[in-house]
Structures are given as structure tokens and as C-alpha cells.
Amino acid sequence: VQPLKRDAARVDEAPRAALTCTKALRGDAERNRKRLVEAAGCAFAELGFGVSVEEIARRAGLGKGTVFRRFPTKDDLVAAIVCDRMDELQRFGDALLEEDESGESIHQFMMRAVAILSQDRGLLEAIHGLSCTNVDVQSAKHMVVETVGALLAREQRAGFIRSDIAACDVMLLTAAVSHIAAPFHAIDSDIWTRYLDLVFDGLRPDAAHPCSHAPPTEEQMMRAATADVGLRRLPGSGPAPTV
Amino acid sequence: VQPLKRDAARVDEAPRAALTCTKALRGDAERNRKRLVEAAGCAFAELGFGVSVEEIARRAGLGKGTVFRRFPTKDDLVAAIVCDRMDELQRFGDALLEEDESGESIHQFMMRAVAILSQDRGLLEAIHGLSCTNVDVQSAKHMVVETVGALLAREQRAGFIRSDIAACDVMLLTAAVSHIAAPFHAIDSDIWTRYLDLVFDGLRPDAAHPCSHAPPTEEQMMRAATADVGLRRLPGSGPAPTV
């Protein structure tokens, strides 16, 4: 629905989703779309997923009908923002993969990710929430996981991280630390460092005790991400479930 | 608003909130209230905070007006459920404090807490959400923290847990692990053991690296718990914020 917004270098190599309409927009429409995404990004970060579409439209100087013309559903709008931030993270990870050889790169990655997530309510809500059903978010997330996997493998070979950790563990723990830190955003915005430190101590080989459970498979991750749809029912999609 | 429902032994020792109306209800009203709380507990656990009040009322066999007569706001209803579960946890902690001397009691406590939280969507949402503004929830949470503090001190003295950990750290990390596990509820309901294992490895003295940040103070915890009110606006409380 929204046009691709990735760095030119990778566009043809991995066209995000076949469904995505890539048709160029008319001049004014394109400008409106930019304003909209900008306004939505700020509004979600400030106020969380709960901001009304009308408020976003007002900030962007548009009628709310226009919002729904560009993004058929509020969740699609959220997804567009989430994809942007996710791409940003992935580029950061790629850069670490090329530049940093210090054995600190997973730590660096987690720090960056938590710093972003814990200050952006909407993003965090969205990542644990149902907008993950969105195809674009899924694939953006998948690419991040791959990058993390590469960073991880390198550090495990060097003995900096315990060997029974998978890339998805890193993702899940990163989100978890962000969740701890988020409510402290305006109170003590650095507090995430404490919990990242603690969690990270558990990722080093020094004190590793064997885990009693394997990491989730890729399919389980997928199912978990799309699992909890169904409570926030789409109005107009039939009568309320009688349960 | 809702009558106290604690074990008789503690009622006078710590009356939960001065505001709470303790007047006895008429027979039928009391029975309806029980049904209501029962139905709400199940509905929240199954479907999360998003279930409509009307659905809850239907399950309880009541009109929705009655729900609001007993609990002036939906959040108050949530709070009542949360308090119940919180009390349950606290009693478990107290029991550990008396019986268990194995040096495993913090682990046991976290296991129980995560097992409960990760299977109860509503509870987890509520704990990280704004219903924590509720006075009763605050004080119930406070009592749990105290119990955890006692367990923790004992294990730190014995050298089972690193000494730079505070009771609120345990609480926050417990919620974080639950957050990881929650979406896997129907897929692999035991997966929380893995993340608790990993987090717990970071809590042992063996591999402890000093933390770069102190734990939050009690006042910060309080402010964080009540911080993010304001986005889910109460309808009827004036026009939308123009921001």
C-alpha cells in the first residue's frame, strides 16, 4: 500500500512485499504522504498507539479521509512507521558487522535498539502487538534477525557470548528490556542501561547454566507474532463474537 | 469502591485504601458482584484488556449498567482483578519466606509469578498499563515488593544472588520475562523457563559485572507506574486535547 522507502541499493535485491503498490504518486499526494508519515511518527512516539487518526490528520494538515485513502487501516499506518525504524536498526547492525570487530557489537546493537524502543511508545507497542501481522513488518523484522544472527555468530566464535543463544533470543530480550525502561522514559531516561547490563551478564559464557528449554523455532516466532489478533475487533466486520 | 477481599487475618492490620467503601451489599447484589468478578477475570485472561464491558456483563448475566454501578470505570474493574491475583502472589511469597530455606526461593517466586503473568493477558497488560494509578493496585503491589525484598535479602546474605540487586529489579525483570513469554501462551506455554533461566544467570554473583546505573527509587517506581496516563482519554472529560 505504501511505496517502498528503502535505500536505493537494496530495493531490487529484496522488494519488500509483492502486494505493495509501488505506483508513483501525484506530486501533491506524495508531499501529503510525507507529511502524514512524519506527523504519525511523532504522534505515536509521544502518545502511543492510542492517538486518534483525526489527531494525526490534524497535525498533518489533512482531512482524516485522506489518511485512510493512503493507509487503508490505522494498523497499516503504524506498520509503515515501524518498518522505517526497523530498517534504521538493520542498517546500524550491518554497519557494525563491517566496522566493529571489538566483540562488543551485540552489546552495541542492543544498546541502540533499546535506546530507540524505550523512547518510542508506539514502536514498542506495535512490536509486541498485532500490527506484526502486517507483511512488511514481518519481512523487515526478518532482515533484522538475520543481521543479528551474523553478529551473534561472530561473537560466539570468539567466545564473548554463550553458545546456546539464538538470534531470536537477542531480539526477545531486547524488547523485554525496552519494556522495562519505557515507563521511565520521562523520569530517568537512562535506566535501561541497568537492565541491559543485568540481562547481558546472563548472556556471557562465564556464568552460563544450561537452559531448560530450547529457543523458539522460526515458525513459532511467526505464530507468536500473529497470535493475539482477534481481540481488537475490526468494527464493521460482522457482529460481536458471542463467545 | 469494591469491598475488601483479603484473608481475614490481615484485614484490620492493613486496610487497603481509606477510600474503599466497605459497606456490606444486599444479598443479591453481593452475589451479582461475585459473578461479575468471576466473569471479568476469565474474560480478561482469555481476551485481554480489550473485551467490551458488554461482553463481560453478558457472561455474568447482567445488564451493563450494573457493571458500572459496582465499578465506576472499566479500569476499576480491572484493578479489582489485579488486586486478587497480586494478593495470591504475595501469599505465595510469604509462604516461601517461612518454609523454604534452600536458597531457591527467589527463583521459585519468579517462576510462579511468570507462570501466572504469562498466561493472563489482562493481568500483564494491566501491570504495565495505566490501571496502576488505582490506589488499591498500588498498595497491593507495594506489599508484594516488601515480601520480595525479604526473600531477596536472605538469599543475598547467603550469597545466592548478587548484592547489587534491589527488590524492584526482581519485579521489573519478572514482568519483562512474562512479556516475552505471553505471545507464546498457546504455542509453547513453557518457553518462559528459557528466558527466566537466562535472566537468572545474570542475577547470580558468579558473572556479575558492575551495573552502570542504580535501581529506581521508590518514588521513581511510583511515578513510572502512573506516568503514562493521558493517552487513553476518558470520553466525556472534555474535548480532545489539541496538543
Next chain:
DNA sequence: ACCTGAACACCGTTCAAGT
């Protein structure tokens, strides 16, 4: 006292009427 359902405000979504 307590119960109820109709009535109200709010918000996501649709759509007919405009450019």
C-alpha cells in the same frame, strides 16, 4: 438499594460529493 436499557460522546472506517 439495586437493576436495566436507551441515550450520549468518542473513534475507526466508509463513501458520496467535490477539485
Next chain:
DNA sequence: ACCTGAACACCGTTCAAGT
């Protein structure tokens, strides 16, 4: 093509009318 605001369904909350 694109934009808009009125219209619709849904849900939390209130309240007048009933027992």
C-alpha cells in the same frame, strides 16, 4: 487521481425509569 467531511458501527459511560 486526489481530497474532504458527513454518516455509520462500536464501545465506555451516564441516567431516567423501573423493581
